[in-house]
Amino acid sequence: MRCVLCERDIHPMLTWEGLFCRRKKWVACARCYAKFERARADSYEGINTLYIYNEAMKEWLHRFKFAKDSVVAHIFADELKRAFKRYKRAVVVPIPMHVDKKRERTFAHIDVLLEAAGVRYTHLLEKTTSDSQSQKSQQQRQKSATLFRRNAIQLKKDTPLVLVDDIVTTGTTIRHAREVLEQDGFINIEVVVLISARL
Numbered sequence: 001m002r003c004v005l006c007e008r009d010i011h012p013m014l015t016w017e018g019l020f021c022r023r024k025k026w027v028a029c030a031r032c033y034a035k036f037e038r039a040r041a042d043s044y045e046g047i048n049t050l051y052i053y054n055e056a057m058k059e060w061l062h063r064f065k066f067a068k069d070s071v072v073a074h075i076f077a078d079e080l081k082r083a084f085k086r087y088k089r090a091v092v093v094p095i096p097m098h099v100d101k102k103r104e105r106t107f108a109h110i111d112v113l114l115e116a117a118g119v120r121y122t123h124l125l126e127k128t129t130s131d132s133q134s135q136k137s138q139q140q141r142q143k144s145a146t147l148f149r150r151n152a153i154q155l156k157k158d159t160p161l162v163l164v165d166d167i168v169t170t171g172t173t174i175r176h177a178r179e180v181l182e183q184d185g186f187i188n189i190e191v192v193v194l195i196s197a198r199l
């Protein structure tokens with residue numbers, strides 16, 4: 001078995017990490033996994049993040065989102081699965097595909113991540129705009145109209161929801177998504193994001 005990141009052979013049981021990390025799915029080698037930086041357990045503005053954006057994560061994101069290499073989605077399957085265990089009764093709601101690359105992208109990357117982790121999800125939001133978020137300043141982003149709208153799927157308003165995104169920078173995307181769900185009457189909304197890139 002070879003590491004999908006560096007292509008070296010994987011020998012999980014020959015490393016301390018392999019013996020003690022409870023990892024079930026060895027997609028990358030221990031050396032590559034060690035390059036990803038775990039986020040601290042406390043959440044920020046109610047957003048639970050799993051990893052910190054660093055050089056290894058930058059490379060991973062590039063392969064996953066821009067080279068559309070869905071094999072690397074499995075790298076964080078164990079971590080995501082574990083993160084969602086505490087939300088057993090919640091409905092997992094992916095942020096819809098980001099508008100900036102919508103036309104170029106062929107797959108909804110959040111859905112792909114969740115599927116790799118075996119986490120069931122339900123789309124409750126859809127995009128309303130095709131403007132590029134990344135080309136706007138932070139002020140423009142905050143002023144811009146709502147990015148999402150509720151779709152037709154109906155749920156009881158006291159259903160706990162967990163919004164999921166791959167990366168958080170300013171938090172604007174999450175804020176918009178949460179607002180739309182709150183305006184629809186949902187009262188119990190948590191947020192899980194794979195990577196924190198907050199400055």
Ligand SMILES: [Zn+2]
Pocket residue numbers: 003004005006007008028029030031032033
């Ligand atoms: Zn490796």
